[in-house]
Amino acid sequence: MPMIEKGKISSLQLGLAMYLMIGATSTLIVPAISAKQAKQDMWISPIWGALWGILCIFLAWKLERLYPRSTFVEYSERIVGKVAGKAISFVFLFFLLLVIGSIIREYEEFIILAFLPNTPMAVVVAGIVMASSFAVRSGLEVLVRFAVLFAPLFGLLLAFIFLFLLPDLDWQNVRPVLGYGVMPSIKGAIEPIAWFIEFFAIAFLLPCLRNRKSGLRAGLGAVLAMLATMVLAHLTCLLLFGDLTADLMFPVFSASRFISIADFFSHVESIVATLWLLGGFVQISMWQYALTIGTAQWLKLTDYRPIVFPLGFLVIAFAKWVAPNFQDMLAFFLTTGPVFSLLCLVLIPAALLFIALIRKSFGSGN
Amino acid sequence: MRRSENNDQAASKLGSRLDDNLTQLRSLYQDCFDVVFHEFRYGKSVRAALVYIAGLSNIDEINRMILQSAGKTEPPEKGSGIDAYRPIVPVSSTHPVSTPNDVVKEVSDGNPVLLVDGETGGLAVALASWDQRSVQEPEAEAVVRGPREGFIETLQVNTAMLRRKLKTPSLKMRTMTIGKFSQTQVVIAYLDGVADPGLLSEMEQRLKRIQIDGILETGYIQEMIEDNPMSPFPLLQTTERPDIAAAHLLEGRIVLLVEGTPLTLIAPVSFFSFLQSAEDYYQSFYFGTAIRWLRYLFTLIALIGPSLYVAIITFHQEMIPTTLLLSMAKSRELIPFPALVEALLMEVTFEALREAGVRLPKQVGAAVSIVGALVIGQAAISAGLVSSPMVMVVAVTGIASFMIPHYTMGIAIRIIRFPMMLLAGFLGFYGLILGTLFLLTHLFSLRSFGVPYMAPVATTEKTGLKDVLVRAPLWNMRIRPHFTGRWNKYRQQPGSSYQVRRRGGPK
């Protein structure tokens, strides 16, 4: 299996990278979405999501076990043949473009809200994409160094927000727990699930692990960390805002605005916004890396570095193309989005795994 | 035409006829008045000559050792070879030379060459001596506590100083000559058994590849062997202090000493070693840790201080507490420039003053640059060109950049400050963050001779953090740094740290 990426990463780096790759934006907006359906049970929704996350990790891991050191693009061709494999990979790559586009869109909205109300969207988007393209071009090892640096800060940040808001939280908002049965939390779980299944993207990083056996541990660790973070974020919003959470665009950010200790610590939200941006940078870079490696393998190139910047350019275009405005994008997230995600991240991999297992057991070789 | 003739001549051997040899050498050294050809006789019949450069050789010794007794000494049989003259020349180190090239090399090093009529070749006598600076405290690396010796320009004195620090035959010193016209001698020093053999061969390879007119300073070599010459960050460390050089040798690094300059090069290095000073280790570890944290804070200020100010004033005024905001607004009311221009103006002026202060005599220079900056700042404020908060920011930034122990890193940070200011001025906080991300990406991808530049941060090696985040007590530093010292892992005996803490010393 020709390996375009020559770097090797450790399981800790992998875990932290995955944590930020999925978790950075999701904690930003998901509480608002789950609040719509689940209301006071919204903090349970991430748990359902985490189950699906574990499923996807497992799928990716099992597929990598069967085809060592290959990524999704490579083994899909081997499982269902060249043509079908290339078609599936193309769909997957298109999906990746959509994901990156929507992540960037969310970020751009957030940055304009928090930092630069008067700057045109194109400038903001171009800025972050240039930075992440530069990082992707420098190689995987550089990306995971960022993850190791920022991920703990990100997690601690959320813990701190929760702690500092403790006096203002109204624990009554949790009641009635499961008052209307399990259904509301499940309905509210659509969005968390849609995010948690993105853990399948670990399929692009597993081949680069130094110690192959630790991949499962790293992935599960990341899922658990994200679960904890998400539950914390949901709880914070629920206990602070109650039903209002559903109306806010960036609930956790709004929550951080409330923090004030002795009238001094009152502009914490800038720190929050900064750390969010840093986490988002890692997230965008990781997805861009997946896209770049995937495309390079799809086209059977020898080196992925020349296409980093062209793909960055494409990503900028997609960021605009993805949706005409933020409301539409949110609507998409609630309806067709999860379906498409489910297809690409669960159904297709599961089908591939199934076929692969059948082929292996019939001993038809690779 | 003449050059190639000389080259041919220089390569051919010296004959046994004194006159031929002297003619050859004189034509090589034509128009060089300081090269002396002194003819004399051994006994009554044997003609000889001494070739040396006045000022490079020890004239007194030459007179005493060679010339004084020459007339009375019985020369050996004609044809017994130049080696036979060794007992006659009572100097501890002599060796034969056979070509004019060798003669040139020896004479340039200050060793007179003895030529005898009737013997082939010549004898080089080690009597070099010249005026050199005395050993003083290096100005750029002064400490409150610690040795006050610094390297000087003479290579042998420097290697001797290193030998005094590490009195072991494991301290190896390999030598190399680089530079077509300068023929500079370069010494590669390392601790055998501690340093990585791969690193050593890589270093030698890179040095061999250098083809240059002359090496005047380690800076030349540094630029030619760096992993990433385009980066503003220094990838090799320089030091004038033998104790620092020895400390790095103990950690498995390689030290390059160059003839003619007191600055030595150390490789490989990481970013954090530039933010450490020798003193950190000589004082108590509480002090070391506290100073280290102070330095990190101020390095950050030096890097993003002005940018932060510009970003907040221009885009994010809501972040400033209201009372401060009012007084700032008042002081900025009449300023004609936007904050970015004001900042650039002041920073550039300050840098210019600083650079000018370097050329002035020591006592005057320091005073002029600081006082001058403040006075000019005050005048500018009165003229309504800049605001007082701006002058404060620039002054604090200036002081912060003085806190960086190593000049090369200080330069890098001062340079990077300006693009950051531009980004902050145009895109505010977001621009500042983007700038930081670009900078971090660059730093994370740098390597110094294969070692990641940002080690031990953000690598999978956790033990190195003991020396970066804090200054761990010496009895706790049992393992050498991973990337340079893993071939000889333990500095101290196992269990000794526990013993020190409990009972005040190893058993």
Next chain:
Amino acid sequence: MKLLFTLSLALIVWGLFRYDWPRMNAGMKKEKTAFIGIIAVAAFLSILLIWFPRIPSAMKMIDLLFGPLGSILKT
């Protein structure tokens, strides 16, 4: 405004070529084609978006495909 964007687009494309083309010298034919191809697609899409902002978005396209399934979740 549109003209400004188009000009900056041209600038970006020129910049991309200036930066990466020399690094792809040694006969990496495939990479060069990929490079040009992707830039072409991106440029095309960008030009479309600059001059015709109202074209159906990518998500709308997916909606067409999966519309019925999506509305199940709307409930």
